Amino acid sequence: MGKLVIVGTVAFDAIETPFGKTDKILGGAGTFIGLAASNFNIDSAVVSVVGGDFPQDYLNLMSNKNIDVSGVEIIEDGKTFFWSGRYHNDMNSRDTLVTELNVLENFEPKVPENYRDAEVVMLGNLHPSTQMSVLNQMTEKPKLVILDTMNFWMDCALDELHNTIKHVDVITINDEEARQLTGEYSLVVAARKIHDMGPEYVVIKKGEHGALLFHDDNAFYAPALPLEEVFDPTGAGDTFAGGFAGYLAKTKDYSFDNMKKAVIYGSTLASFCVEKFGTQRIENLSTTEIYKRLDQFKSLTQFEIELN
Amino acid sequence: MGKLVIVGTVAFDAIETPFGKTDKILGGAGTFIGLAASNFNIDSAVVSVVGGDFPQDYLNLMSNKNIDVSGVEIIEDGKTFFWSGRYHNDMNSRDTLVTELNVLENFEPKVPENYRDAEVVMLGNLHPSTQMSVLNQMTEKPKLVILDTMNFWMDCALDELHNTIKHVDVITINDEEARQLTGEYSLVVAARKIHDMGPEYVVIKKGEHGALLFHDDNAFYAPALPLEEVFDPTGAGDTFAGGFAGYLAKTKDYSFDNMKKAVIYGSTLASFCVEKFGTQRIENLSTTEIYKRLDQFKSLTQFEIELN
Numbered sequence: 001m002g003k004l005v006i007v008g009t010v011a012f013d014a015i016e017t018p019f020g021k022t023d024k025i026l027g028g029a030g031t032f033i034g035l036a037a038s039n040f041n042i043d044s045a046v047v048s049v050v051g052g053d054f055p056q057d058y059l060n061l062m063s064n065k066n067i068d069v070s071g072v073e074i075i076e077d078g079k080t081f082f083w084s085g086r087y088h089n090d091m092n093s094r095d096t097l098v099t100e101l102n103v104l105e106n107f108e109p110k111v112p113e114n115y116r117d118a119e120v121v122m123l124g125n126l127h128p129s130t131q132m133s134v135l136n137q138m139t140e141k142p143k144l145v146i147l148d149t150m151n152f153w154m155d156c157a158l159d160e161l162h163n164t165i166k167h168v169d170v171i172t173i174n175d176e177e178a179r180q181l182t183g184e185y186s187l188v189v190a191a192r193k194i195h196d197m198g199p200e201y202v203v204i205k206k207g208e209h210g211a212l213l214f215h216d217d218n219a220f221y222a223p224a225l226p227l228e229e230v231f232d233p234t235g236a237g238d239t240f241a242g243g244f245a246g247y248l249a250k251t252k253d254y255s256f257d258n259m260k261k262a263v264i265y266g267s268t269l270a271s272f273c274v275e276k277f278g279t280q281r282i283e284n285l286s287t288t289e290i291y292k293r294l295d296q297f298k299s300l301t302q303f304e305i306e307l308n
Numbered sequence: 309m310g311k312l313v314i315v316g317t318v319a320f321d322a323i324e325t326p327f328g329k330t331d332k333i334l335g336g337a338g339t340f341i342g343l344a345a346s347n348f349n350i351d352s353a354v355v356s357v358v359g360g361d362f363p364q365d366y367l368n369l370m371s372n373k374n375i376d377v378s379g380v381e382i383i384e385d386g387k388t389f390f391w392s393g394r395y396h397n398d399m400n401s402r403d404t405l406v407t408e409l410n411v412l413e414n415f416e417p418k419v420p421e422n423y424r425d426a427e428v429v430m431l432g433n434l435h436p437s438t439q440m441s442v443l444n445q446m447t448e449k450p451k452l453v454i455l456d457t458m459n460f461w462m463d464c465a466l467d468e469l470h471n472t473i474k475h476v477d478v479i480t481i482n483d484e485e486a487r488q489l490t491g492e493y494s495l496v497v498a499a500r501k502i503h504d505m506g507p508e509y510v511v512i513k514k515g516e517h518g519a520l521l522f523h524d525d526n527a528f529y530a531p532a533l534p535l536e537e538v539f540d541p542t543g544a545g546d547t548f549a550g551g552f553a554g555y556l557a558k559t560k561d562y563s564f565d566n567m568k569k570a571v572i573y574g575s576t577l578a579s580f581c582v583e584k585f586g587t588q589r590i591e592n593l594s595t596t597e598i599y600k601r602l603d604q605f606k607s608l609t610q611f612e613i614e615l616n
Contacts, residue, residue, distance in 0.1 A: 090493060186537055187534055209517040209518075210517075218607065221518075221608050226529070229497075261611055294615060300527055301528075302610060305569050307599045307603065
């Protein structure tokens with residue numbers, strides 16, 4: 001069975017959208033990635049840190065999905081990372097209202113012994129040195145290392161980011177961040193420059209416009225499913241990454257052709273994520289639901305043109 | 309042979325981009341649509357108006373591509389419509405520097421006798437009453453009427469636009485305009501509302517993010533080809549519409565399945581258009597070039613996932 005180790009935040013989110021608002025609910029990149037990846041029949045572990053205020057129920061929710069949470073350190077006298085944000089009417093931009101790092105401030109990830117030989121490592125958005133320390137704990141070189149990052153680290157830890165990127169096979173990054181990292185407007189040129197920094201595969205996430213996968217001179221485009229209503233975009237990018245990583249860990253095929261499918265799985269899972277607040281929609285997806293939506297992706301994109 | 313009548317501006321453009329600038333060159337929606345549609349083996353006519361200052365060479369350019377220009381009225385003592393614009397660094401937004409309507413101000417389109425029974429009518433972006441007058445000249449009800457429009461007419465001729473839209477089978481409109489026309493942010497909901505206004509098919513153009521085709525509960529997504537460099541976006545939307553209309557006029561199959569292919573042809577031709585200033589790149593496309601790019605569209609979008 002494929003083995004996937006995930007590092008990322010496990011946190012509280014409080015979200016406001018034009019459709020409503022939540023109290024503190026379950027959030028964090030590690031959580032969304034873990035839940036998305038749990039839809040594939042794999043062994044996965046989330047490495048993270050929470051405070052004594054973090055409900056056991058949330059950890060149980062993950063364990064019950066067969067996610068190993070022994071690498072989620074609990075600091076009893078600490079408080080869990082908390083983020084709060086408000087989405088604008090277009091749901092494409094948001095203001096951060098609160099960021100309390102709390103226990104995340106001194107987070108030192110510890111990969112469980114039995115996951116130090118995992119074939120696939122998914123480095124969720126964190127300080128690039130924290131991401132690197134996970135790679136350093138691996139006893140065998142992983143078959144595939146995937147890194148997600150954001151503009152914040154480009155602003156305040158660019159050298160460390162460049163260093164970590166060198167050790168990565170796939171990077172997932174949004175369009176604006178790809179432009180910031182490279183100083184190039186064209187995503188084709190930006191992807192090539194990022195490729196030169198290390199990653200053989202570059203996934204550029206474009207939110208409601210889908211995602212682009214670049215490899216050498218090849219490109220693949222997965223649209224986002226056009227939805228009636230985007231209820232809450234929080235975690236969509238992480239859910240995408242979790243679906244992508246989970247599918248690859250399951251199939252153990254790291255070719256460009258199989259990565260295309262991984263991108264489609266990622267987009268499919270992300271399309272569920274935005275339909276309800278937080279992790280609500282992706283906590284209990286049935287195979288039938290997922291297959292139905294994969295079928296929608298097929299209709300959305302597949303065509304027949306005979307060239308003669 | 310399929311018969312296509314096109315109404316739209318034939319004009320002078322002067323364009324500034326970060327890559328350079330032009331003097332007055334050949335432009336206009338009718339020109340781009342006509343040139344794009346000329347890649348299909350059909351009978352097509354452009355209905356428009358120009359001034360005495362319009363070079364015969366430009367008309368010859370179109371005639372040589374088998375485009376009937378007998379419906380391009382020449383007002384000897386008038387001046388040709390002139391537009392000038394400057395693109396910003398991101399190439400996605402632009403400022404209009406000059407708009408001189410000139411002979412366009414009193415434009416009364418006259419569809420040539422032998423085109424009044426055309427199966428397909430492409431109404432390029434013009435005052436909705438001007439578009440309607442073309443439909444009124446048709447002696448037989450066209451099999452397919454396609455309308456392109458823009459926010460300007462929503463601001464200053466909304467009632468007329470609503471009236472013309474009623475008589476249309478396909479509308480092509482950009483995402484912001486679809487939102488303005490319906491007051492809906494979700495493109496799925498916006499497309500449904502536009503559908504209720506008349507058109508059975510709604511094509512939403514998203515520039516560098518591609519185009520969406522909606523029909524009943526079905527959606528189809530054609531990405532834009534990711535390009536190294538977008539040199540000049542002028543006319544890309546019209547080129548898309550011309551490829552779309554030309555393919556349908558050629559194949560005479562107005563089903564959703566065939567419209568998907570038409571959208572891909574439209575995107576393919578638009579991807580050439582942006583590579584050089586104005587009409588330069590689409591004046592002489594070879595079948596080989598087009599097929600090669602269609603093949604790139606296939607690689608970009610096609611995948612195999614077995615659901616079991």
